[in-house]
Structures are given as structure tokens and as C-alpha cells.
Amino acid sequence: MNQAPSKNACVIGWPIEHSRSPAIHGYWLEHYKIAGTYTKRAVPPDEISAFLAALGAEGLAGCNVTIPHKEAAFRAAVERAPSATAVGAANTLWLENGRLCAANTDTYGYMSYLALEAEGWDRRDAPVSILGAGGAARAIVYGFLEAGVAEVRIFNRSTERAEAIARDFGPRVKVLPWEQRSRASTEAAVLVNTTSVGLKGAGSLDMDFTDFHPDSIVSDIVYVPLETGLIREARRHGLRTVDGLGMLLHQAVPGFEKWFGVRPEVTDELYDRIAADIEAA
Numbered sequence: 001m002n003q004a005p006s007k008n009a010c011v012i013g014w015p016i017e018h019s020r021s022p023a024i025h026g027y028w029l030e031h032y033k034i035a036g037t038y039t040k041r042a043v044p045p046d047e048i049s050a051f052l053a054a055l056g057a058e059g060l061a062g063c064n065v066t067i068p069h070k071e072a073a074f075r076a077a078v079e080r081a082p083s084a085t086a087v088g089a090a091n092t093l094w095l096e097n098g099r100l101c102a103a104n105t106d107t108y109g110y111m112s113y114l115a116l117e118a119e120g121w122d123r124r125d126a127p128v129s130i131l132g133a134g135g136a137a138r139a140i141v142y143g144f145l146e147a148g149v150a151e152v153r154i155f156n157r158s159t160e161r162a163e164a165i166a167r168d169f170g171p172r173v174k175v176l177p178w179e180q181r182s183r184a185s186t187e188a189a190v191l192v193n194t195t196s197v198g199l200k201g202a203g204s205l206d207m208d209f210t211d212f213h214p215d216s217i218v219s220d221i222v223y224v225p226l227e228t229g230l231i232r233e234a235r236r237h238g239l240r241t242v243d244g245l246g247m248l249l250h251q252a253v254p255g256f257e258k259w260f261g262v263r264p265e266v267t268d269e270l271y272d273r274i275a276a277d278i279e280a281a
């Protein structure tokens, strides 16, 4: 009997050693008994165009893209999903009839996990607060607007990038001073940290949750450590919380399906395996 031809994908970045994507996709390849590979490749900035042009010739069905190549990947693609266009950056590439296609699956990853972990978040007719205005913030603002949220408030340390998001996404997005992040969020349906504050325990967002609505949900997309200072503080105030690891796992789903032809499931076993890896690091 003929075996199905193997398929190959990878994650590219510079540096790339820290990436947990091979562990996620490796788990699914094994789980679904797929003859394929998923590796990591360190691609320096001056080689990104050549690498993407040779993707098919290298035997790759596509790749994930991380810092600093997400914008270059977006520009190199000839077909762009609305998610990539909204963010201006791509984290997932695949070939379709030899054409390079791009998506940004951070929106899908964040919104899917929020829906699972915080069922009913969207039944509150309340604003959403976003801390940060980088690439991840853009993907999440887009997700909330698509979900029909009436007002998305952005708080960023420096205003320029926040104002650019408001300009690009329109009047439902408001920029508020960083200093007001606690008192202008007390009625928020969801407050999400998209800054890198809290990563590996560094820094503090100094949020005061005292006056928060009891149904407010606090989420952090930083996932190292799994329980960030923000999450710990919100729990101490009895608020529901959503961690950053689920987003990482769910954003991987669409790429795996494109490259390997199976829509994979984010199982508790996968969550526990990556969580253990993070805790051991």
C-alpha cells in the first residue's frame, strides 16, 4: 500500500530557540499519526525574502512566522486573509497552487480561548480595555470589533502606536491615558494585557482591581509564567481570569490544518504538556 507523501512545515524567526511551536505541532503530528515534520529554522532578517521565495522548493507546505519577520511575511504573500490585512502582519503562511497565502491567527487564537474559558463575556454590554498597542494588541482589537464590542479602550505607555490603531480601526476604538488604566476599566467586560510587562516575572502593571465589576474578566497574553502577576492579582480580587497559554495553542490550529489536512484539537493533555515545559524552563 502506498503511504501518503509526507508534509513539512516549520517556524521561522530570529532568534528562534525559545519557540514552543515545534512542541505543539509535534504533539499533533504524533497524536494524528501524520507522516510530517515541523521544525524550527533561524532565518536572519537579510535572508527572509529569499527563504520565503524558496518555500516550496525547500519541500515546505508553509510555516509559522515570529519576530522579526511577521511584517515581511505579510508583504511577501500574494493572498492575504482579512485577519492579516487588519493587523498588517502574518504569523501563518501556506502555499496554495504555488501561491503564497498569509493569515494572522492571533485573533482566532485569542477569541477562541476567551469564548471557551469565559463563556458569556460578550453578553455584557460593556467596553473592553486593552493594555498595549503592539502587534498582538492590533490582532485582539480586531477580534473584539469583529465580535461586535461597542467600545474598545486602548491604554499604552506611549500614545503614538495606540493612536495609529484608533485611526486604522475607526471610532469604536478610543485611546485613553496609561495612568487611567485602572479607573477607566472598572466596568470593562474584559481587560487584557498585551504588553510584555510580567514576562518572566519582570515589571508590574500596577493594576488596582478594587472597584472592578464582579463580572469583569481579566486576561493576560503573556504565558511565561503561566500565572502572571496580573492574573494573580485579579484572582485575589475574585475576578475570572484567562491565561495566555490557551491563545498560543489555539492560534496554532489553522496552520496545522492548512499544512497537514487535519483540524487538530486543543486537548487538556496538550495544555498540560506545554504548561509543564514552561514551568520546567
Ligand SMILES: NC(=O)c1ccc[n+]([C@@H]2O[C@H](COP(=O)([O-])OP(=O)(O)OC[C@H]3O[C@@H](n4cnc5c(N)ncnc54)[C@H](OP(=O)(O)O)[C@@H]3O)[C@@H](O)[C@H]2O)c1
Residues within 6 Å of the ligand: 106, 109, 131, 132, 133, 134, 135, 136, 137, 156, 157, 158, 161, 194, 195, 196, 197, 199, 203, 221, 222, 223, 244, 245, 247, 248, 249, 251
Ligand atoms: N499568548 C500568545 O499566543 C501571544 C501571541 C502574541 C504575543 N504574545 C506576547 O504578547 C506580548 C506583546 O507582543 P507584541 O508582538 O505585541 O509586542 P510589541 O509589538 O513589541 O509590543 C509591546 C507592547 O508592550 C508595551 N510595553 C513594553 N514594555 C513596557 C513597559 N515597561 N511598560 C508598559 N508597556 C510596555 C509596549 O509599549 P510602547 O508602545 O510604549 O513601547 C507595546 O505596547 C509579548 O510578551 C508576546 O510574547 C503572546
